Amino acid sequence: MVRSLLSVGLALVVFAASFFAFAYYDLQSQITPIDPSSLLGTDRPSRDPVPDGYDGNAVNILVLGTDSRAGANNVDGSEDDVVVARSDTAMIMHISADRSRVDVISIPRDTIVDIPSCTSSDGSTVEESEGQFNTAFANGAGTGSDKKAVTAGVACTIKTVEALTDVYIDESIVVDFSGLSTMVDALGGVTLYVDEDIDDSEYTGLVLERGCHHLDGATALQYARVRHGVGDGSDISRISRQQNLMSAMLRTAQSKNLLTDADKLYSFAREALGTLTVSKGIADLTTLAGLAQSIASIGMDHINFVTMPHEPAAWDPDRVVPSEDADAVWAALKDDKPVPADSTHADGTVSTPTAGASGAPSNGSTPDDPASDDSAPDDPSAGEDSSTPPMAKPTDSNTTNPAEQCR
DSSP, rough: HHHHHHHHHHHHHHHHHHHHHHHHHHHHHHHHOOOOGSSSSSSOOOOOOOTTTTTTTTTTEEOOOOOOOGGGGGGGGGGGGSSOOOOEEEEEEEOOSSOOEEEEEEETBBBEEEEEEETTTTTEOOOOOOETTHHHHHHHHHHOOHHHHHHHHHHEEEEEEHHOOOOOOOEEEEHHOOOOOOHHHHTTTTEEEEOOOEEEETTTTTOOSSSEEEEEHHHHHHHHHOOOTTTSSHHHHHHHHHHHHHHHHHHHHHTGGGGGGGGHHHHHHHHHHHHHEGGGGGTTTHHHHHHHHHHTOGGGGGGGEEOOEEEEEEEEEEEEEEOOHHHHHHHHHHOOOOOGGGSSSTSOOOOOOTTTOOOOTTTOOOOOGGGGOOOOOOHHHHHHHOOSSSSSEOTTTTTOOOGGGGO
């Protein structure tokens, strides 16, 4: 009897080990790794050596959203599919060494910057120039959209970011249009507050009234992309919506306790990892999971979304340049200090506050309009069916913070 029990126990252990080995391999295989470091050269900001996994060290991750409009990525009504990979969104995610704080700094794509020379995906050298920030990615990607093109595009963008900020970029993550939609759907949708009416029936097809909405992946993608029929149509105003969406995604992931539910974690991880192209330093599942767990343990009031301080370019009001206050933001990242609150809105530009933030500045996340706060957790009654009407409930816009009513 004892021998039989031992045999059954051993069989169960072997089965469990085989299952977890398969799950690990399956999840690891979903990640697309790239190595832009080989294209960066040696002329970079100083950085002390760090251990694998970045334990006990601050990490700077460049997060890029690419907007090739080929096939399923053509979500905003473009008449022609654009196969070339282009950078639509750029953020520096700074994770503090003690894992108590995350600062996410958006760099407007219309920022005029010095773009260093870099190697294009076809092997040619693109000379240094002055131009719009997102030109850097195009210089590297060239006319392609494959892994090689994305790698070169990321490398050229890292060189441009480091030249702009003097901040060493440790790693990179790239997400395309369809990837964002997939991640939102894997979360069961997200609930957020829309601070003004949106009517873009002509391009993205997005029509939302001001108030609380539960968005599925397709609608969330429209929300992140929309420029027509809302605000002034600028990239700056769109950044606040993208930050609002990211905040909602992080809050939703935390509220679902993914780390304590193996089934939910595996399902979400498989969907999410398949949408990412990441640099080799965090392409290992263990390292990536460790960083994700660190972020998950940080309260939303310590995850700050900030737009780079900027001002209109003197020669072109439709373009911007970093203001003097941007220097304080970059210095804070280099020194692993909280981003100064007064450096994020001196030029009149503000970012979406995170959950738990009040109308007052908090570590650099200062609301221009309190209604832009995405502070409410998901409403369980909103449901996860994409057919559910986006409007979850009416809100009173006269309250101090209407977004609180999205709870």
